[in-house]
Amino acid sequence: MDYTKDWSLFKSVSLLLFLAHSALAQSNIVVIIDSSLSEGAAWVQESVSIAQRKSGESLKENIVSLSLEDEESSEALFCSLLYNNGASVVLDLAAGGWMYGRDHAAAHGVPYVRVQISNYQWMSAVDSFLQSRNATDAALIFGSEDQLDQALYYLVEGSVIRVIVLHGIETNSTETLKKMRPAPSYYVIIGTTEELNMLFSKALNNNLVTRDSRWTLVATDVKPKAFDFSLVTGTTAVTLLVPSEKVCCTVRDVSVDCACSSLNIARQLIEVSMTKLAQALKAPDVEDIKGDCKQPPDTPKLTNSFYNALQQQVNSWTNVDWNVEKKQVVPQMEFSLMAINSTSQTEIGSWTTLAQLDLNPSYKNSPIRRFFKIGAVLAHPWLYRKKGGKEDEYEGYCMSLAQRLAEGMEFDFQFVLPEDSQYGARQKNGSWNGLVGDLAKGLTDIIVAPLTMTSEREEVIDFVAPYFDQSGISIVIRKSQREESLFKFMTVLKPEVWVSIVAALVVTGIMIWLLDRYSPYSAQNNAALYPANCRKFTLKESFWFALTSFTPQGGGEAPKALSGRTLVAAYWLFVVLMLATFTANLAAFLTVERMQTPVSSLQELAGQSKINYTVLQSTSTEQYFTNMAAAEEELYRVWKELTLNSTSDQSKYRVWDYPIKEQYTHILKVIDETGPVATAEEGFDKVLDNEKGQFAFIHDASEIRYKVYHSCLLTEVGEAFAEQPYAIAVQQGSHLQDEISRAILELQKERYFEVLSAEFWNASARSACPNDNDSEGITLQSLGGVFIATLIGLALAMIALAIEVMYHKRGQPKVNSGNPKLAMKMGGESRGVIDVVPVYH
DSSP, X not given: OOHHHHHHHHHHHHHHHHHHHHHHHOEEEEEEEETXXXXXXXXXXXXXXXXXXXXOOOEEEEEEEEOGGGHHHXXXXXXXXXXXXXXXXXXXXXXXOOHHHHHHHHHHTOOEEEEOOSSHHHHHHHHHHHHHTTOOEEEEEESSHHHHHHHHHHHHHTOOSEEEEEESOOHHHHHHHHHOSSOOSEEEEEEOHHHHHHHHHHHHHTTOOOTTOEEEEEESSSOGGGSOGGXXXXXOOEEEEEEOHHHHHHHHTOSSOOOOTTOOHHHHHHHHHHHHHHHHTTSTTOOOBOOBTTBOOSSOOOOHHHHHHHHHHHHTSTTEEEETTTTEEEEOOEEEEEEEOSSOEEEEEEEETTTEEEEOTTOOOOOOOEEEEEEOOOBTTTBEEOTTSOTTOEESHHHHHHHHHHHHHXXXXXXXXXXXXXXXXXXXXXXXXXXXXXXXXTSOSEEOSSOBOOTTGGGTEEEEEEEEEEEEEEEEEEOOOOOOOTTGGGGGSOHHHHHHHHHHHHHHHHHHHHHHHHOTTSTTTOTTTSOTTOOOOOHHHHHHHHHHTTSTTOOOSOOSSHHHHHHHHHHHHHHHHHHHHHHHHHHHHHHHHHTOOSOSSHHHHHTOSSSEXXXXXXXXXXXXXXXXXXXXXHHHHHHHXXXXXXXXXXXXXXXXXXXXXXXXXXXXXXHHHHOOBSSHHHHXXXXXXXTTSOEEEEEEHHHXXXXXXXXXXXXXXXXXXXXEEEEEEEETTOTHHHHHHHHHHHHHHTTHHHHHHHHHSOGGGGGGSOOOOGGGOOOHHHHHHHHHHHHHHHHHHHHHHHHHHHHHHHHXXXXXXXXXXXXXXXXXXXXXXXXXXXXXX
C-alpha cells in the first residue's frame, strides 16, 4: 500500500476544504465613506488588511462612496451589494451618518455601526469657545475641502453662530471678506499645522488680521511644536486649539508610546475600529445577510450577540464610548487652548467631550463687544434719517429702542435696510422678500421694526415678546379744504342769476320812470292834486327806488299812478322772493359745506366709488385684505354648493340675495387697480396731493396717527381694525430670542414703552393747526367781501363828494374887487341854477 500517495491526497483534500471553509467564512463589510474624503477608500483597505492579520478573520470590504449630490447612485450601489454579496455589518464612516444605510440595515437584521472620524468634535470645541466670547458671527476658513464638508454637518445641526465658510484664503475670498459690512469679528482657521501656518501667513499678507479681529487656529493633527510662532508679531494675538497627547493614545488604543508626530487621527480611528469589528464578528450567529431593499423581511434577524461582543471590544478601548441608541463609536477628545502673542504662549483652558469648555480662572477673558445687524424700514416715526446728519444716522422710535437694548445687552449695532424697502411677504416661489427675507437668509440678526406677528412669518423666523401695544389698520385721507373766498357769499347764486337780478333792477327802474312820465295820473303830470314836495320819479329817482327796494328800509315813497303802483307791487314781490331765496340758500350752503365728511368707516369706503385707495405692498395690511377676500370667495363657494345640493332641504336656503356682503373682494379689486405703493411716504404723498380729499391710504394705525398729529391736512377715518401687536424678530433657533425677551420684559416693568410712545404720539402737536371746529362759526375770510363792498361804497361816496365840491366851485362866478360897478342880481332858484347878471353903468 502506497502511503505516500494517500498522504499527498489527504493534504490536497484538506487544503481544498480549508480554502472552501475560508471562503464560506469570509465576512462582507459594507463601508460607507464620504466621496469628498479622497483617501478614505485606501485607509479602509489598509485597515481591513491589518484587522485580518490581528483577528484571524477573513474580511471583505465593499465600499459605498456617499455623495449628497447623487445620493440615488449611492443607494443603488448599497442595495446591489446587500442583494448580491450580503453583509455581516454596515460600517458608517460618513461625517453626518447615512440614515438610508442605517434604516435598511436594521430592516434586514444587519448590524450597523457608526464611527465618528469627522471634525465634529473640533467644531463643537470651536463653537463653545466662540460662545464664551459672545461671538455672533465668524468666518470659518478650512485648509482642505473634505474638512469643510465634514464641518457643514455640525454647522447645520448644532451651531448658533452665523458663519461664513471659505475654502482657503485666495484673492476672491479675501475680497469677499473685506466687502462684508459689517466685517466678521472672529476668524477661525481649521486644518493641519502646516495648513495653519500657510493660511495665517496669507491672512497677514492680505491685511485680514486687524486690531479689532480675533483669530482662532484649530489644528487637526497633534504637532503643536510645528506651528510657526514667529507669525504672531506686534499686537497680534491668536488662540491655538490643538488635540492633547492623550488623543494620540486614545485613537491608537495604547497607553504608552503614542507617537503623536506621525499620527493621522481619522486614519487611525478607522484602523482600530476595523480591528474591533473583526473581533466582534467572531460572535456566534453572525453571518452575511442578503436582502432586497424593496422587500425587507417581516422579521429581521436579531443582532444582539454582535452588539454585545462589540460593546465588550469598545469597553476595552480607553476613552472611547459606545452610544447604544445611535449605534455609534465616539472617541473622547481633549483639546488644549493656548493664547499666543509675540512674547509668550499661555495655556488658557481645555475642552473635552464630557466636560466641554473649561477655562482657567486666572485667564482674563476680554470678549469683543457683540455686533448685530438690525433690519429696519424707513418710516415715520419708527425710523428716519436724522436731519443734517450723515447717511447712516437715524432717529425714531426703533432707534431709541435699539439703543436701550444695546445698553442693557452690551452690543453694538448697525441698521441694515432691505433693498426693496418691504417688510416681508411670501413670494410665489416660496421665498420671502423684505425684512423677513433678509433675516431668514442670515443677512441680518434682528428685526426692530413695526413688524406684525403672523403664523406665516413664524414659519421662517422667530418672534420675541411684543414691545408695542395692539396696533391695527386705519384709513387716512386729506381734509376737504373749504374754498376760502372774500366774496364767498356771491357763490350762493350762479352768475347768470346775478346778471338777471341786475337786469330786472335796470328794467324796473326804466319802466317806473316811463310810467311816471307818461301817466296822466302821476304826481309829475298832476302837480295841483299833490303836495309841492311830492316825489317826482325822474330817471335817477326811479333807479334809486329800484335799488333801495332790496333793503329792509324799502324804496321810500311809491308812485301815485295806478300803473306805477302795479309795477312796484310786482317788483316788490320779486324782491321778497329773491331775498328769501338768497337767505335760505346762503344758510344751506354754509351748513352743507361745514358738514361735509367723505367717509367714516371701512364699510362706507367700500360702498362708494368716488374715493380711490391703496395699501403698502408686501405688508400684513395687504395680506389682511388678500386673506379676507379669499375667505369671502370660499364662503361663497360653500354657500353655492350648499344651496345647489339637491340632497339638502333647499327651502332653508331660499333667499333672494347672497347673505354675505363681498366688500373685501371689492376693496382688493380697487387696491389692485390703483396699485399698492412701494413705500409709506409714497402713500401719504398721494393722499396729500389730492386736494379734494378723494384718495385714501389704508395703512398701519400707529403710523397714521403719528402723521395726523404732525400734519394739519390729514385726518383719520373711523376706528382701527384688525389689531395685532408688534414684536422684535430673530433668526429661527437663535439664542438671542430668550435674551431679548427678558430685556423687553424688564423694560415693560420700568414703563419704558409708555414713556417712549408719549414722546412720538403726542396730541399736543396739533395745537399749531388752525381750529376747524364747526361750532366756531363763519370766518371773516368767508364773508370779507361784504365788508369790502361796504368799504368800496364808502370810497365811492368820498369820490362823489369830491366831484360835487369841484363841480360846485366851478359853477361859482369870480368877483372883481376892482370894479365896484359890478353887481350881482340874485334871482330865485330855478331848477337849482344861480343866475349871475352883470350890471354896467
